[in-house]
Amino acid sequence: MTARLDEKLEPIFQDVLRRNPGEVEFHQAVHEVLETLGPVLVKHPEFAERKIIQRICEPERQIIFRVPWQDDNGEIHINRAFRVEFNSALGPYKGGMRFHPSVYLGIIKFLGFEQIFKNALTGLPIGGGKGGSDFDPKGRSDAEIMRFCQSLMTELYRHIGEYTDVPAGDIGVGGREIGYLFGQYKRITNRYESGVLTGKGLSYGGSRARTEATGYGTVFFTQEMLKARGDSLEGKTVVVSGSGNVAIYAIEKAHELGAKVIACSDSSGIIVHESGIDLDTVKRIKEVERRRISAYTEFHKDAKYVEAGNIWSVPCDVALPCATQNELNGTDAATLVKNGCIAVAEGANMPTTPEGIQIFQSAGLAYGPGKAANAGGVSTSALEMQQNASRDSWSFDFTQKRLEEIMINIHRDCFETAEEFGAPGNYVLGANITGFIKVARAMDAMGLI
Ligand code: NDP
Secondary structure, three states: OOOOOOOOOHHHHHHHHHHOOOOHHHHHHHHHHHHHHHHHHHHOHHHHHOOHHHHHOOOOEEEEEEEEEEOOOOOEEEEEEEEEEEEOOOOOEEEEEEEOOOOOHHHHHHHHHHHHHHHHHOOOOOOEEEEEEOOOOOOOOHHHHHHHHHHHHHHHHHHOEOOOEEEEOEOOEOHHHHHHHHHHHHHHHOOOOHHHOOOOOHHHOOOOOHHHHHHHHHHHHHHHHHHHOOOOOOOOEEEEOOOOHHHHHHHHHHHHOOOEEEEEEOOOEEEEOOOOOOHHHHHHHHHHOOOOHHHHHHHOOOOEEEEOOOHHHOOOOEEEOOOOOOOEOHHHHHHHHHOOOOEEEOOOOOOEOHHHHHHHHHHOOEEEOHHHHOOHHHHHHHHHHHHHHOOOOOOHHHHHHHHHHHHHHHHHHHHHHHHHOOOOOOHHHHHHHHHHHHHHHHHHHOOOO
16 A cells, blocks of 8 residues: 555544454555545545544445355365445445455455445446355366355345345356356245346346446446547557456457457466457357467467466557456556556456556556446446346347446546546546545435444
């Protein structure tokens, strides 16, 4: 954590540290928001008087539970799962489920905290929550994934609902997992409650363009940042980290808008393909065969695979971190700036460390934080809930148009708020303040909650 906090905010942060020991990612996410809220308290002293920030930093409810399951050899495994229902001032808790061995309460709380402000930015009626498990889906059969999902839902079902808490996907949770989770929810409750989960398959209440939404939205946001500087994505060289859901559709939209993506990665290594990443190959490897990205070179002999390579050392005009938290540090940021990068938009949540953010901001490049840049995913989840509520199903083009409008509005709100608070071009400040004020006003109107 780099910047100093306002004197009113420092004690609040110290209290967060004391009450949540060892949860370093949560501390980082809270610090990043508090760094920008000083000017809001000057304009709105009532938020300080009524301790709105202290209340927002404390989740409304945290659920931790055991998930026992059996593998294909009959061996028993015990995982731990979480659902943090952070803030419901604007609507039912909304946020994905993450399956990754690194998951613990601190990761879920950082993601849930970010989600409050992100969801507020979308302008749609959704509160903030997040969940997940330390289950590692890598190398597991479909049957094992199904048994795990069914066991998890056997506890989770009692805490969620279309008016209460609506989970979706995140790292390690895609269409397959949502299908198993929804099937078990339906079975236990004996209700076809479509709006209880989003990211569903099209044949059972899913929304067109939801799969693509986070990646597409990140690229729409990038395009808006460049437009604000009189530029565009046309002809730009782009580097995208990861090769999962967000990365794949960021690559697809970047190509559609005339850019050339030359590198992507997974947690084992990076692929550099100077003539442009062939997305059909990536989709085949990752979405169908579920293999490592290194397999890409079997199909493209002119591409290079670097085991444990650093994707940020590949020179580019635009960088889109779409893998995981803290994947881009101060050294990486300095390398990107030195190599002439002009824009960074975060498809992942909190992928840039505080040192990295500071370097981007002092270099004056266009930097779009995840809260704003990757809000397209949850926005389209909210559109899925709308379709479920009205028993309707919209076309791909109509849904994508709505997504694009939402991203344009988020960009405009962040941009204008940054100007209003005397920090033009600072999308971090713009996103945090816009999101915070919406939630704070709603909480204030509802009395002491
Ligand atoms: P996926 O599981 O589909 O893909 C994740 C990708 O990131 C994989 O390529 C994975 O590689 C890589 N990755 C994961 N962990 C690490 C790590 N520790 N080090 C290096 N690479 C890693 O997840 P998503 O694409 O859904 O999510 C990616 C990011 O986007 C996350 O930060 C998520 O929170 C965020 N996000 C996702 C949304 C969504 O709608 N899905 C919405 C908003 C944000 P490997 O396969 O080797 O693990």
